[in-house]
Amino acid sequence: MRPSRPMALAAVLLLTGAPRLAAQAPPRTFTLPGGLRVMLREDQGRLLFRARLRLALRPGDLPPGKEGLADLALRMMDRGEAGQLSPAAFDRALDEGGIRLTRTLSAGALTWELVSRSRDQDRALGLLANRVLRPVLDPATLEPERLACWRDQEAALASPDARLRTALGLDGPPPATEQGLGQLTFADLETFLRRVLRPERALLVLEGDLGLEQAKALVLLSLGTWTGAPLAPEPPVPAAPAAPPPVRIPAPGEPLRVEAAVPPPADLDPSLRDLVLLLLRNDPRLADLLAPDSPGGTLRFTLRAPGQQADAALAALRDRLAALAGRGFTAADLDRARTAWAEAQRVRPLHPEAMLDGDLQEADGLAPRSWAVGAATPGALNGALGRWLDPARIRWAIVGEAAGPRP
Known part of the structure; x- marks a missing residue:
């Protein structure tokens, strides 16, 4: 009996990716008693040595x-003691060890990223633990940091592009x-950190020249005492807001343009997500419309319309996205996307940052699977694109000299 087309294609994908991927063993996982996943x-x-510690929001x-609650709380952490180290001593320890520690705040997580020499991994992870497990906020810095945060x-929002991205x-x-900043109290900041800086919310991804037993010993030494104190009940989750009207961002001297952004649906299969992205980003018919990659796979579209009325330009972009949603992927499109996906998987081990990104996706169940890529159908791709570009999910903005408020 001949294998079905999806099964045969899945086998081809696995075989063509084997030469490079065979040398990359899947990540190994373990969980500490306090709930920290590693x-x-x-x-x-x-x-x-690289490490990413991500705490879910x-x-x-x-x-x-x-x-501004998260922004101010993180600033207070940066300016306060870390364990028994003063801010100056903490920064000095990073500099002396050649250790880079950065943090980012996204819509869904706080992330600290650590890079050090392999021989300094114990010291580096210990400093990360001091920063996250043992922050000491100084009430005397609240007002100066509040003012600095607002400034x-x-x-950050001085330019039209920054306001657009926001x-x-x-x-x-x-x-x-x-x-919002003016209403925050010191107790608000402490409550926020106490609720968020917890091991059961955390995922630590390690990459480097260390085996499983060595990694377990390293993490236990630095983060093994991390536990979460009892908490009050979770605050109520606010209702999802209705789709807002288009935001108008005046930009004197700039020609009119209309922008739209739409993240992938939270429950969209990761394999379909990646295949749709590959097809759209390589479609020459979208070269004038699809903006560069955005965080989390968000699709961002830009329609430049100098000399037009804002409402007419907005309607034109709506029409193009409606046409795109119903364009209809074919079997040939799907084959091209599978080939591009397999090529990307072969080169992925060459990029350490991409490997860490992939490991985080794997932990969240958001990583595409070879078998699911092989089993995809044109109908499934078309359904995914239609859900993705549902008009109710799109955020709109009008930017430029003609983008002032409606009269």
Whole structure:
């Protein structure tokens, strides 16, 4: 009996990807008693040690009316003691060890990223543990940091492009506002950190020249005492807001353009997500419309319309996206996407950052699977694209000299 076309294609994908991927063993995982999940990607001979500690943010963590809560809390952490190290001593320890520690705040997570020499991995992970497990906030720094946070926010949103990215939700949670920052108390900051800095919310991904037993010993030494104190009940999750009207961002001297952004549906199969992205990003008919990659696979479209009326340009972009949603992928399109996907998998081990990104997706159940790529059908791709471009999910913005408020 001949194998079905999807099964045969899945086998081809696995075989064509084998030469490069065979050398990359899947990450190994373990969980500490406190609830911290750990993923290890062993890479013998690598001179650098990398770690990412990600703490999930939940909808109730950032309540409406307190915009800036996460920003201010993280600033207070950075300016406070870490364990028994003063801020100056902590920074000095990083510099002396040649250790890079950065943090990012996105809509769904706080992430610390650590890079050090392999021989300094114990010291590096210990400093990360001091920063996250043992922060000491100084009440005397609250007012100066509140003011600095607002000034930084004003500077960050000074350009029309920055305001556009914020309006489209491309740069993390809602930005700090003067009113929201003004309402925050020291107790608010402590409560936020106590709720978020917990091992059961955390995932630690390690990459470097260390085996499983060595990794377990390293993590236990640095993070083994991490436990979460009892908490009050979770705050209520705010209701999902209705799709907002288009945001108008005046930009004197800039020609009119209309923008749209739409993240993939949360329950979209990761394999379909990747295949649709590959097809859209390589479609020459979208060269004038599809903007560069956005966080989390968000599709971002830009229609330039100099000399047009804003409402007419907005209607034109709506029509193009409606046509795109119903375009209809073919079997030939699917074959091209599968080939491109297999090529990307072969080169992925060459990029350490991409490997860490993939490990985080794997832990969240968001990583595409070879068998699912092989089993995809044109109908499934078309259904995914239609759900993705549902008009109710699209965020709109009008930018340029003619984008002022409606008269």
